[in-house]
Amino acid sequence: MAANFWASSHSKQQLDPEEVDVVPAADRERGITTEEFRLVKIHMSSHIWRLAQQVKVRQRVIATAITYFRRVYTRKSMTEYDPRLVAPACLYLASKVEESTVQARLLVFYIKKMCGPDDKYRFEIKDILEMEMKLLEALDYYLVVYHPYRPLLHLLQNAGITDLTQFAWGLVNDTYKMDLILIYPPYMIALACIYIASVLKDKDTTSWFEELRVDMNIVKNISMEILDFYETYKVDPQRGLSDEKISPVMNKLPTKA
């Protein structure tokens, strides 16, 4: 479905910015604030990322997994759907959907290896498989997701600034620590990343952007959100959020029965 994002289920599922950071009632009762809700999502996104590096899947699979993860929490509470289980289950489902299956038992193995003694993160194969089914339902069986990577390459080529590819690609990766993919069309996210990259690397792309006839206000808004994110969170690319920051929040969530 390369050609037509607009006719896809992904486009029909786009949300307004106000719709994504709504803390579900059950989580609010546990004292989780909007900020903490966001922190858990950042933390679990990098958890998915690190786990994916262990089991070695394509980047696209990771992006899809994180999109699933974020979609789930626009509809379900973390109290009911333990993010520590939802995260690997999303990776498992995404790997199947993107046709590069990872076995559940390998995920279980690498989770154990990664998380060491913290058994709140440990799950059995059967837990992941059960969650897979619940995820399908929570996602309303819409599984095809579009990502900014492909438009990014096309646009960079079109603008003749392919030397920015590496940098812009990294920026796109980081957008998955936010909910942008649920709100904006992928090519707009790609444009925002190109915009940031070109400003930071002193490339003049003004005339190219003008010719595109896209709403530059949206591009700039997305860019601001990305820059704000970097400023606020300073997430360590290797380890994710610091323990002091995330542990108190995670402790508010119920652990597995």
Place this chain on the structure above:
Amino acid sequence: MSNGGGGDEDAGTKRVADRYLKREVLGEGTYGVVFKAIDTKTGVTVAIKRIRLGKYKEGVNFTALREIKLLKELKDPNIIELIDAFPYKGNLHLVFEFMETDLEAVIRDRNIVLSPADIKSYIQMMLKGLSFCHKKWVLHRDMKPNNLLIGAEGQLKLGDFGLARIFGSPERNFTHQVFARWYRAPELLFGTKQYGSAVDVWAAGCIFAELLLRRPFLQGSSDIDQLGKIFAAFGTPKSSQWPDMVYLPDYVEYQFVSAPPLRSLFPMASDDALDLLSKMFTYDPKARITAQQALEHRYFSSVPAPTKPALLPRPKLKGDSGNDKIPDLNLQGGPVVLSPPRKLRRVSAPDGTESNIHRAEKAEEIPPTGLRRHTDENMSSQSSRIPMSVDVGVVFGTRPAPRPTLNSADKSRLKRKLDMDPDFGLVRHFVLVWTMSFECCLLGHYAARHPTLILSSLPAYYMPRRLATTYSMLAHVIPPPPPEEELSHDDFGEFDEEVNEETMRNAEWSEGLEPANPE
């Protein structure tokens, strides 16, 4: 989910998930049971597939997942509709619109006469569905008459997206083990790993031909034989016709055969039909007509106009009386050229084979049991009259060979291994010669072209058995085939943990750039 009733094995009036009234089981497929049900919310009849959970802990069946993923995106009048999906008692259930029959049942029902306008109507609906898929960058990869479902209003819809996948990104390798063999395009038979919508168009061409002939057009008994059949029909391709051919992984040189006039293969077809057919059977996939271009072909604008779907002939359904009201004379009225005995024998074919199970997968695909039993009896009495040593059916390509389905891929993979492994070069040569000669002895008029007729004096039934033993003898020396990057349908059927782990390890991981999949 709220669990309503008790054991959901028994058909009756059990409610599934508080919404669907369960009716009779329609069939059992490779990944679950299909039953008829009434949607109590809408009163509509539906077909529900219950997806069996794999016993190898692979979670939701991979094939089912593909269907869900793609059918949620593909909404078109000529594509089967996935109405709903829900988990119930630990199993995933998929709710499809109920389809009465399928094109295979139409083709083989000898009581049905298909006029040129009827054929045009079917082909047009098929191409519309296919063109929609391709517009959405989806390859169907399992086009065959029994995946073309026919609804109560006569509309034809593409079904079974269990093998379908998104395409369009360069440098992604796909498995060539797709399609039932008779519908496989030559580039797939030559082992290409990068292909596009042209493979579906080739299969659509085969279905077109099958509608005209009322029997499968190119019934190869192996991949090599399939290519032989293709070349016998359209001539061995020259490199000027298909420049990339010689670079394909499994390319083997075939002796040059020139093409008989297409007209001689389809005596009843109109000139426009023949022209469209020849364009769908173009060797070079790059030059092959697309589904959309085919729809714009003058065949569809010239007379006769395609029959309105509601007026198309349909096979008798179970419960319909007057099964044999239509006299056999009708056969002479249409483009049916087959004599009844052979026709019957073909119907009987797949007995207890995998293909049979596969076919039973979809409710809608099950021919009316009454009718089938009737033909079966006829058949056995017919075949007992035919002498064992000379199989007339084989000679005319109407042999009651089981329709190959994907499950035959396992065997052909083994064969491919034989064909490609340099250590087995000799064996390969031997097998090739053998297959060739096998064909020769069956197809008399090709005999002159193949000088190596050492074995042709052996009785025909002896050949396949010898071939089979050769393979089984070699099987234990041959290392398992290398894991394919993409796991196909079959890989999941026979879930091989070793291979899968290996596949997983080999999966690409790019730190920086990678050619992303299509957006």
